[in-house]
Amino acid sequence: MPAEPIQLADTPASSSRAMALAVLLACQRNDRGLDELIEQKTAALPDPRDRALVMELAYGVLRRQETIDWRLGALLGKPLFRLPMIVQMLLRLGTYQLLYLDRIPARAAVDETVTLAKSSGKHLGRDWSGLINGVLRNLIRLPEPPLPDAAAHPAEALSVRYAVPLWLCRRWIERLGAEQAEAACRASSTIPGVTLRVNRRRVDREALLERWRQEGIPAHPTSVSPSGATLDKGQPVTSLPGFLTGDFYVEDEAAQLIPPLLDARPGQVVFDACAAPGGKTTHLVELMDNRGHIVAMDRQQERLKLLQENCRRLGASVVQPVLGDARTPIAALKQAASPGAFDRILLDAPCSGVGVLRRHPDAKWKKHTGMFERHRQLQRDLLTGVSAVLRPGGVLVYSTCSTEWEETEAVVGWFCEAHPEWTRESVAPWLPPAALPFVTVRGALSTMGNDCGMDGFYAARLRKKT
Structure with a gap:
């Protein structure tokens, strides 16, 4: 589940979903980074909540894709990869909303995805909205299948649970053993926070944290690095006090x-x-x-x-x-x-x-x-x-x-x-x-x-x- 609930804007949500779909398709076609693609697609959006939804959907689908594809595989009559890429991504978009975004009503998630499918029919040469509607409604109606048995299929179990590519799970199990492989999968699937390195030539870490607290920006010291601080709630780092004066640099603790x-x-x-x-x-x-x-x-x-x-x-x-x-x-x-x-x-x-x-x-x-x-x-x-x-x-x-x-x-x-x-x-x-x-x-x-x-x-x- 996302750390923060999604706040939908008053503007039509379908525009955000269409942009998320465009970002996901662009990721398949070129090597440009996800952040860059989102920035390009959402530059004209007037409401930051719309941009937040695009980001949530695009990052969420890609972060959980292995799990999503496993759930879809049980509902489709043919392998997912045989469907047109737009249809694959539409199914993933709808599934992500149904499984991971509690603040989006299930009916809205299905209806908006079906609407997007209908608008893509001309490009695809046929209307896939019926299949998408049926699959997503079955996802709601049918019970969740059990995860692959970890004893019999350890790599498959890790791949589905943590949404890590199957080949990488197999590699880590062979190299590290099951316990350490699971730790690696767990670490690689967590949603990272915003971590900063305090420029201690400019400011003391505690002094910067106290300044942020006074301005209503909760943050805490990193547990390993003596130079780091982590925001308790994500926000644009360029808006943080001290950014323009070089008091910190965005950098992971490791x-x-x-x-x-x-x-x-x-x-x-x-x-x-x-x-x-x-x-x-x-x-x-x-x-x-x-x-x-x-x-x-x-x-x-x-x-x-x-x-x-x-x-x-x-x-x-x-x-x-x-x-x-x-x-x-x-x-x-x-x-x-x-x-x-x-x-x-x-x-x-x-x-x-x-x-x-x-x-x-x-x-x-x-x-x-x-x-x-x-x-x-x-x-x-x-x-x-x-x-x-x-x-x-x-x-x-x-x-x-x-x-x-x-x-x-x-x-x-x-x-x-x-x-x-x-x-x-x-x-x-x-x-x-x-x-x-x-x-x-x-x-x-x-x-x-x-x-x-x-x-x-x-x-x-x-x-x-x-």
């Missing part, structure tokens, strides 16, 4: 644990190799008291512009943005710092993003097993490239928002074997006490399947021998 692992000191020279949009970069600035030099590299100019905007807002004046490819960084770095002069390097590598699926439910249905090998090769190339510009005795932190073996231990293990002049160090000394349970036997950080409401992150600390 991500906040990564920069301190570098132990970057004021006055040092630091290379953030895949830096945009700048969350970890600006955290490093805070840890270094805005003294020293940070070279922040990214391959995309637009993303570097976003990093520069965040640096300006948070008062980070020691950051030099550099356009370049971290696989071959030396040429781009010549304009910023002497290769081999870096004291610290952060490589927050591109990855599958399996650790942040709860924030990007649209991505769940675009992932596949082949992506891990592709990312692993890229991560090897990145790690090899950036390692060449660290000084002897310097420290490199490799991190990903994936906790899958191919992108984490396999990459770090391969690198250390291929480069005996490097050694691993435990991350434990640079973590807050509450994070120590997430230190692995190899001394890395892994928040996979945590019950603290954090994303799944991995980080390892490497030192270049003198």
Whole structure:
């Protein structure tokens, strides 16, 4: 069930549902993010409640799609995937409202979905409203079927219960065992809150929380990160007191644990190799008291512009943005710092993003097993490239928002074997006490399947021998 009840606007709800349908169909056709698609489709809506409904429907359908499809499969005479995509999404939209949105009357959910189906008839070449009406009314009328038996079909049971793709459930059971696999599924299916990192160069965390309390904005400190705060109720972060003055940055609690692992000191020279949009970069600035030099590299100019905007807002004046490819960084770095002069390097590598699926439910249905090998090769190339510009005795932190073996231990293990002049160090000394349970036997950080409401992150600390 949603954390907050939906408040329907006075304008026709069908317009919001039509926009939600358009967003869901667009997600199938291109790789643009769900937030971007919703922003595009709802830009002209005058009532924020209409936009909230579009967001609830689009995110909800994609977050619960595996469960929804299972329920529909028991009511259809043919596999769901054989129906036209518009019909599939209409059925999912109606089912999500019936199963998860108590504030929307069942009759309204069915009638509005049927109306949308009729309006799509010309495009489809036939009227599918009768099938949709019958399926949704049967969903209301018939008893809920029992979940797959966990003993006989453990992966299917997890997939239906937590709406996680079946292939990923099988993978986690094989790798982690049933208990830890369920914890990972549970963590990846929760609805994330809005978590912020307080810019402690500007304001104390308690002082910011107290200011918000006085203005009627309830929030609380994060339980693991000493820098974090979580809003008790979602709202646009740009409207929060302190946003324009750079008092905070929107960032998951697990991500906040990564920069301190570098132990970057004021006055040092630091290379953030895949830096945009700048969350970890600006955290490093805070840890270094805005003294020293940070070279922040990214391959995309637009993303570097976003990093520069965040640096300006948070008062980070020691950051030099550099356009370049971290696989071959030396040429781009010549304009910023002497290769081999870096004291610290952060490589927050591109990855599958399996650790942040709860924030990007649209991505769940675009992932596949082949992506891990592709990312692993890229991560090897990145790690090899950036390692060449660290000084002897310097420290490199490799991190990903994936906790899958191919992108984490396999990459770090391969690198250390291929480069005996490097050694691993435990991350434990640079973590807050509450994070120590997430230190692995190899001394890395892994928040996979945590019950603290954090994303799944991995980080390892490497030192270049003198």
